Amino acid sequence: xxxxxxxxxxxxxxxxxxxxxxxxxxxxxxxxxxxxxxxxxxxxxxxxxxxxxxxxxxxxxxxxxxxxxxxxxxxxxxxxxxxxxxxxxxxxxxxxxxxxxxxxxxxxxxxxxxxxxxxxxxxxxxxxxxxxxxxxxxxxxxxxxxxxxxxxxxxxxxxxxxxxxxxxxxxxxxxxxxxxxxxxxxxxxxxxxxxxxxxxxxxxxxxxxxxxxxxxxxxxxxxxxxxxxxxxxxxxxxxxxxxxxxxxxxxxxxxxxxxxxxxxxxxxxxxxxxxxxxxxxxxxxxxxx
Numbered sequence: 684x685x686x687x688x689x690x691x692x693x694x695x696x697x698x699x700x701x702x703x704x705x706x707x708x709x710x711x712x713x714x715x716x717x718x719x720x721x722x723x724x725x726x727x728x729x730x731x732x733x734x735x736x737x738x739x740x741x742x743x744x745x746x747x748x749x750x751x752x753x754x755x756x757x758x759x760x761x762x763x764x765x766x767x768x769x770x771x772x773x774x775x776x777x778x779x780x781x782x783x784x785x786x787x788x789x790x791x792x793x794x795x796x797x798x799x800x801x802x803x804x805x806x807x808x809x810x811x812x813x814x815x816x817x818x819x820x821x822x823x824x825x826x827x828x829x830x831x832x833x834x835x836x837x838x839x840x841x842x843x844x845x846x847x848x849x850x851x852x853x854x855x856x857x858x859x860x861x862x863x864x865x866x867x868x869x870x871x872x873x874x875x876x877x878x879x880x881x882x883x884x885x886x887x888x889x890x891x892x893x894x895x896x897x898x899x900x901x902x903x904x905x906x907x908x909x910x911x912x913x914x915x916x917x918x919x920x921x922x923x924x925x926x927x928x929x930x931x932x933x934x935x936x937x938x939x940x941x942x943x944x945x946x947x948x949x950x951x952x953x954x955x956x957x958x959x960x961x962x963x964x965x966x967x968x969x970x971x972x
Contacts, residue, residue: 713882
């Protein structure tokens with residue numbers, strides 16, 4: 684719930700920033716910096732041991748995937764509504780489920796796909812068709828975020844068994860911050876004062892969401908938590924209605940009911956790591972006497 688709430692708040696704050704004529708590059712840079720500072724503050728506050736060299740190597744690819752996800756999402760929000768962004772994100776569980784099943788990590792229950800499609804239909808009931816027709820670039824960016832996010836989640840399921848989610852968040856966010864300061868800030872250094880305000884709150888929401896999300900992945904698995912995040916859609920509808928004054932329709936209410944029912948149906952059984960890895964190991968010959 685902590686991950687869902689924080690992740691639902693973030694796109695709304697970003698939309699408020701865009702209403703103030705702020706650049707996606709400004710918000711992405713400040714978000715990355717403040718999120719990294721927050722994660723490192725949590726590490727020092729609770730005395731987490733920082734990653735060693737070998738662990739940093741393992742986090743290199745996930746860090747790049749997270750940067751791609753954040754950039755794709757930030758610019759998608761510039762072109763399409765927060766509601767539409769979360770709508771496209773709801774396709775992520777399908778890709779994560781396929782990847783984890785392929786890797787032998789999960790066994791999907793017989794009601795998984797009916798539950799997923801029920802939830803997805805619930806999401807589609809409240810979709811903004813005009814956004815899909817008017818802003819195709821935003822949709823392309825969001826589908827790019829779905830792909831990078833799916834591979835990021837699958838890798839995090841394994842890495843959170845070896846490294847603390849807080850440490851992973853600090854390291855991956857730090858890579859994003861360094862990337863922003865080196866390759867984005869020199870070309871976008873003239874930031875309005877308001878950008879710092881929005882960047883601070885976006886960074887706090889992003890940092891908390893990532894930490895909570897990684898703990899959830901380690902607890903219930905990437906596939907199951909990805910299904911649960913489909914509840915973000917109902918949360919966003921309610922938050923957008925209250926904060927952005929977006930109207931709530933009857934189809935949206937029906938959709939919320941279907942999403943809740945579908946997420947309960949879409950169950951998955953996590954296989955033991957030994958069983959998952961055994962499927963990809965070469966059979967060993969008997970020892971010679």
